[in-house]
Amino acid sequence: MELIIGPRLYSTWSLRPWLVLKRCKAEFTVREIDIYSPEGQAELERVSPSRLVPLLRVEGVTIWDSMAISVWCAERYPETRLWPADPHARWLARSAACEMHGGFMGLRTDCGMGPDHTMVGSDRSSSPTGEAVERDIRRIVSLWREMRGRFGAGGPYLFGEWSVPDAFFTPVAARFRHYQIDLAAHGDDGVAAAYRDTLLAQPDFLEWSEQALADR
Ligand SMILES: N[C@@H](CCC(=O)N[C@@H](CS)C(=O)NCC(=O)O)C(=O)O
Structure with missing residues (x-):
């Protein structure tokens, strides 16, 4: 394979x-x-x-x-068990992974990755601003906080134990780090930042x- x-x-x-x-x-x-x-x-x-x-x-x-x-x-x-066992968690885990897979064009455009913007080994000194990217970051912070609050009791990942959405959001965590996005300025109370750090500390990543x- x-x-x-x-x-x-x-x-x-x-x-x-x-x-x-x-x-x-x-x-x-x-x-x-x-x-x-x-x-x-x-x-x-x-x-x-x-x-x-x-x-x-x-x-x-x-x-x-x-x-x-x-x-x-x-x-x-x-x-x-790549998806959560609890049916409600599983339905929303798929929604979250699909939202990442098909959306967040503002973030992808303004916080792009490429030869000058890498997931590791470099940091930009200033964060991008703009309506679309701001909206996407707020949405991601809100989604992370909601899922962690509702389903996160069993572990540090989005739905507690590791599941597919964690793979889909790992590059987002790397973008947030590279572009030095202040999550608190986008509605975070610390939950989203802790989840970002969990993703960046995964042994596989x-x-x-x-x-x-x-x-x-
Ligand atoms: N929806 C696709 C998107 C894949 C995609 O956009 N891949 C980019 C690179 S990361 C690519 O292959 N680009 C080719 C190119 O830029 O020539 C997926 O999830 O696999």
Whole structure:
């Protein structure tokens, strides 16, 4: 099984299924494509039906899209319990992961990741401002506070124990750190900042970060 990813330093989409596969203790190899080089673009054209990463190659099939790979993992590794056991928590965990997967364009645009803005190893000195990004940050803080308050009693993650939304929000935590976003100025009472720090301290994310810095 092979996971095809973009550069570890800034491919936020690639980090998500990698974290999910690690949680499942899946055996897989990783191929990193430098999507910013002409050779990488040519390789992307050859291997990716959507011309995007991440991709999971398994049993001769190429699964594209980070959410599709996460759903496949939940099917293949049911013992890992990638979604919360409580039905209400599970419905909202899917809502939260899907909201991240399909939204927050203001944050993605104004707090972009790329060669100059990496998930680890660099910090910008000032935070971006603008209506769309401000709204997204407020929404994320509110979502994190609500889910932690309602479902977080069993552990430090969004729904207590680790689940797929934690993988989807880890790159958000890295953006918040890189762009030095003051969560208290966006409605946080400390709960969202503590959750951000939990995501950034996950052993699997630290492993990803170490590899990203070593590749640099
Ligand atoms: N919805 C897709 C989005 C994937 C995506 O946008 N990938 C970006 C990189 S992180 C990409 O492959 N870009 C190719 C390029 O910029 O040429 C997913 O969740 O996997």
